[in-house]
Amino acid sequence: MRSIKVNLDKKYSSSYEIHIGRGIADRIALLIAKNHKAGRHVIVTDDNVAPLHGKNFLTVLKNIGLNADIIAFPAGEASKSINTLLDLADKLLKLGADRGTCLIALGGGVVGDMVGFIASIYMRGVPYVQIPTTLVAQVDSAIGGKTAVDLPTGKNLLGTFYQPAAVFVDLSFLETLPAKEFENGLAEIIKYGIIDDEKMFYLLEENMEAVRQKDSTLLVKIVENCCRIKKAIVEIDEREQGLRRILNYGHTLGHALEAVSMYKMTHGEGVAVGMIAAALISAKKGYLDIAEAKRIKELVEKAGLPVKIPAKLPTQEIITRLQMDKKKNGDTIHFVLLKKIGMPFVNGGVEKRLINEVIEEMKNDARAT
Ligand SMILES: NC(=O)c1ccc[n+]([C@@H]2O[C@H](COP(=O)([O-])OP(=O)(O)OC[C@H]3O[C@@H](n4cnc5c(N)ncnc54)[C@H](O)[C@@H]3O)[C@@H](O)[C@H]2O)c1
Structure with a gap:
């Protein structure tokens, strides 16, 4: 132990x-x-x-x-x-x-x-x-x-x-644990790779199949690594005044999708799609190389998680939900964005127009759920 x-x-x-x-x-x-x-x-x-x-x-x-x-x-x-x-x-x-x-x-x-x-x-x-x-x-x-x-x-x-x-x-x-619940956890693990640990992101890219088979040695290593990342962030910012917000990477849109789908989308599924959306927004704003956004999408897909927003979820409702998020500040919606994998930052406000554009893009040819 x-x-x-x-x-x-x-x-x-x-x-x-x-x-x-x-x-x-x-x-x-x-x-x-x-x-x-x-x-x-x-x-x-x-x-x-x-x-x-x-x-x-x-x-x-x-x-x-x-x-x-x-x-x-x-x-x-x-x-x-x-x-x-x-x-x-x-x-x-x-x-x-x-x-x-x-x-x-x-x-x-x-x-x-x-x-x-x-x-x-x-x-x-x-x-x-x-x-x-x-x-x-x-x-x-x-x-x-x-x-x-x-x-x-x-x-x-x-x-x-x-x-x-x-x-x-x-x-x-x-x-x-049922496979679907395990996949929900993989979304959070991928998140840690994205926000703090490019090496773990790479390890997941190379070994996702073994992780999904619950390979014992890999799992212990990954779970311990994630616990260390989270504890280090909590130690610096217990009350989420600053740094801890990066743990919400993918969660802003994720929470809105969960709610609009009436929780038919699980937390992990919402976060999975939210992480791709945040990467696309980062790329569109010129912070992130689009190739990195593509790596994120591919890893999410390898984990068995959704990569598209269900077409039947009304975009306007998703945006209204985003505006109810407790992490919003006045009229702007905070997003955790990326400069590269392993380098996140909190953006003071992403324009509604851009969010709308990314949601519509991510709905294209979505499987109805
Ligand atoms: N406090 C935080 O910092 C924080 C961070 C992330 C998520 N959350 C919250 O966590 C919740 C999601 O957690 P979750 O994904 O664990 O959901 P959950 O607690 O609903 O568990 C998912 C399902 O797995 C079942 N289950 C649990 N352990 C099992 C096991 N060993 N074997 C078989 N079945 C098992 C549960 O009964 C449930 O049906 C959300 O409410 C989210 O907001 C909180």
Whole structure:
């Protein structure tokens, strides 16, 4: 098992460790018992993960003498809502959870974001640990302390910054992950290559098939690398005042597409298309060589992710959604653009006309979804 320390400014949050390994459930339980002592531990998960991994992990916790319970809510983005949050609070109260309770987020990004949020406000804050079970959560959402629920008008509109007490990345959870969910994680991995690590981008170009086959050696290397990139960015800019915004590469348009498709497009699919769009905008504005934009599109395609915007999504609605993004500033829409692969920057405002042009281009001969 490898460990990476996330060093944070004590004014806001305490530093914590990300532990990475394979088949480490027993060691995770022992570390929780040793380092995150609590009167009660409550695993919060969703109803897909509960039967696959939740019940087993509950047994592991109980076997080492912890006072542990499990709560599951329906899987999926639709559950990332204030209603689920209230329901969870109710269930925690009924279990007798108090300020001496530690929550354990066992699941994908939806579980992690929800548990982080409720941990930040339940009885004015209780500790929580992240045990991510999707690739998206292992390389991205479990690290960095952004918590949220969605509102009908948009994603992640209610939330807090609240760091976990520890993150435990066990790659063996990925064995049960459906291929489509795995591909969603590949979108975030490609993003790290684009924004920070051209060498990893090249490694992915050369080895995407093996990565998709979940090659063990490659996956450990890539997941650990992504965790290191994210932790380094979070250490510099915990509260997303500047540098951390580059992690939103591909997300501005991605979020809008997810919402306009009524979440039929997954987060990873939205980000995949959004990353290509941001590269095309960068090229059209003269910042990026078009050949680099082409490399991005080809890698996204190799990962099994979509490269086109579904023709049936109305362009005007996508633009209206973009204008609702919480990252907008006044009337201009911030985009993370590229000078080259590995060199992103935040652009103060991209003209609507240009966004419109790129969306229309990316819709051409799109498969209807
Ligand atoms: N907080 C952050 O910094 C951050 C960063 C990126 C994404 N996010 C959020 O994360 C969410 C997306 O996360 P996600 O892609 O993990 O989605 P998810 O949590 O909905 O999980 C995807 C699906 O996989 C299932 N699943 C999870 N683990 C499994 C396993 N091991 N085996 C089989 N099935 C499993 C889940 O039940 C679900 O059906 C979005 O809400 C997004 O906004 C947050």
